[in-house]
Amino acid sequence: MAGTSSTNPRSVKLFKKAQRYLVGGVNSPVRAYKSVGGTPLVIARAKGSQIVDVDGNEYIDYVGSWGALILGSAEPTVVEEVRRAVESGTSFGALCEAEIELAETIKNSMPSLEMIRFVNSGTEACMSATRLARAFTKRKKILKFEGAYHGHADLFLSQSGSGMASLGLPKSDGVPRAVVRDTLTAGYNDLMEVRRMFKMHEIAAVIVEPISGNMGVIPPDKGFLHELRDLTERNGSILVFDEVITGFRVSKGGAQELYGIIPDLTCLGKIIGGGFPVGAFGGREDIMKLLAPIGRVYQAGTLSGNPVTMKAGLATLHRLDKGTYSRLERKASHLGSSLGRLSHRVKVNRVGSMLSIHFTDKIVTNYPSASSCDKDLYARYFHHMQSRGVYLPPSHMEAFFVSDAHSMKDIDHTIMSADSALNSFYRN
Ligand SMILES: *Cc1c(COP(=O)(O)O)cnc(C)c1O
Numbered sequence: 325m326a327g328t329s330s331t332n333p334r335s336v337k338l339f340k341k342a343q344r345y346l347v348g349g350v351n352s353p354v355r356a357y358k359s360v361g362g363t364p365l366v367i368a369r370a371k372g373s374q375i376v377d378v379d380g381n382e383y384i385d386y387v388g389s390w391g392a393l394i395l396g397s398a399e400p401t402v403v404e405e406v407r408r409a410v411e412s413g414t415s416f417g418a419l420c421e422a423e424i425e426l427a428e429t430i431k432n433s434m435p436s437l438e439m440i441r442f443v444n445s446g447t448e449a450c451m452s453a454t455r456l457a458r459a460f461t462k463r464k465k466i467l468k469f470e471g472a473y474h475g476h477a478d479l480f481l482s483q484s485g486s487g488m489a490s491l492g493l494p495k496s497d498g499v500p501r502a503v504v505r506d507t508l509t510a511g512y513n514d515l516m517e518v519r520r521m522f523k524m525h526e527i528a529a530v531i532v533e534p535i536s537g538n539m540g541v542i543p544p545d546k547g548f549l550h551e552l553r554d555l556t557e558r559n560g561s562i563l564v565f566d567e568v569i570t571g572f573r574v575s576k577g578g579a580q581e582l583y584g585i586i587p588d589l590t591c592l593g594k595i596i597g598g599g600f601p602v603g604a605f606g607g608r609e610d611i612m613k614l615l616a617p618i619g620r621v622y623q624a625g626t627l628s629g630n631p632v633t634m635k636a637g638l639a640t641l642h643r644l645d646k647g648t649y650s651r652l653e654r655k656a657s658h659l660g661s662s663l664g665r666l667s668h669r670v671k672v673n674r675v676g677s678m679l680s681i682h683f684t685d686k687i688v689t690n691y692p693s694a695s696s697c698d699k700d701l702y703a704r705y706f707h708h709m710q711s712r713g714v715y716l717p718p719s720h721m722e723a724f725f726v727s728d729a730h731s732m733k734d735i736d737h738t739i740m741s742a743d744s745a746l747n748s749f750y751r752n
Contacts, residue, residue: 328657331703334378335366342366345539359719360703365710370397372729375715383715384496384734386724391569391678392594392716395643395651396729402598405639409632417626424632429641430596430604433576436586441615442629446568446593447475452623454479455590457529457562459621460611464506467521467530467561471512471663473538474566474591483508512536512690513545518552522559529562529589530555534579537569537723539694540680541673549585556588562611567604568593569723574676576644579581583656598636600625629691648728652677655735656726662739667746677726681742694721701749707743714738 342349357364365377375385411730427440474480482492482504492504510517536542556563565587572595589607660674683698702720
């Protein structure tokens with residue numbers, strides 16, 4: 325069986341070594357398999373929908389670099405553009421044409437991004453967008469939602485305190501209370517709570533994943549985003565859409581196009597870098613012009629707008645057309661509906677090519693319902709799937725992604741493997 329320690333001796337050996345030099349053996353916590361147990365695969369290479377570990381085991385990849393690889397790995401036109409870019413110099417630290425082109429390409433698909441600033445991660449995008457919103461409104465408070473992920477900047481590492489009037493408390497050691505005191509948290513899809521927050525506080529910005537993708541996939545309830553648009557507008561607050569996952573994922577215009585909502589600011593990442601480190605934020609010109617060098621909001625980056633990243637992003641976005649999204653929809657809907665039919669004890673949430681499977685018999689609409697699903701059963705599912713050559717995110721709270729490189733054969737193999745997993749759990 326692929327994916328057990330007997331078939332992964334090299335992964336096991338390398339992970340031991342990794343733990344000597346890298347904290348927890350990884351450079352991002354979820355990769356350590358803490359939530360599902362066992363030894364993480366060490367990856368040697370990937371091509372299309374396939375990812376290969378250092379022992380030579382092949383898997384169908386549904387992590388897709390956490391959603392970045394909408395075309396699959398090492399897509400030939402992307403690779404060719406990158407190869408050419410590398411040969412022309414890997415970094416200039418000065419303006420280059422590809423930055424202008426990528427900004428223009430993004431704006432053509434997402435017109436609400438009147439002006440754009442590129443950064444190197446989604447974390448930076450969200451951190452900078454909220455800084456800008458605070459400067460524009462001259463207010464302090466940021467409202468976010470429970471179960472959202474906006475990167476690891478201090479201000480987002482908060483949890484709601486007890487009692488409805490309480491302010492944010494740190495969720496990580498090393499984050500001072502003072503930094504999260506102005507971060508408010510409401511329940512995702514809970515408009516009553518949002519309205520209450522607006523009554524109690526002067527809010528600079530509401531930042532929201534328009535489709536929640538960091539507690540599995542949770543679509544917005546009907547009217548949720550429209551009401552957020554309405555409330556922010558009426559209260560002089562900035563609406564920030566964190567489309568780091570959903571941008572170019574659920575449609576070429578992102579979730580804002582899908583739901584017909586124009587946010588003030590948008591954060592992007594993942595797909596727009598074509599598999600290279602990237603982030604971007606953009607939006608209303610009057611807000612964006614507060615950024616240095618025009619305005620007084622400071623933000624900078626040595627490798628921002630890196631020519632290789634920009635070219636990889638451009639090559640990726642140029643490949644995305646109506647056909648891409650209809651293929652993604654066809655494959656993902658087949659996968660999602662088939663998985664959902666396997667057992668009434670699992671719920672599948674899906675928007676376009678982002679999906680999640682939840683081990684529960686109740687619908688999953690927010691953080692409490694997502695986090696109360698059976699984590700141990702997900703762990704068994706994860707390992708069962710891995711042993712059958714299907715690589716899923718190593719946490720029950722993460723989404724999985726279908727790419728343009730997945731074949732119907734990949735999808736059918738995945739459904740068959742899931743069927744055998746669920747049969748083995750629920751046989752008795
Ligand atoms: C991945 C992600 C981020 C952070 O992006 P990084 O590039 O990992 O810093 C922010 N917001 C959302 C919604 C994300 O999924």
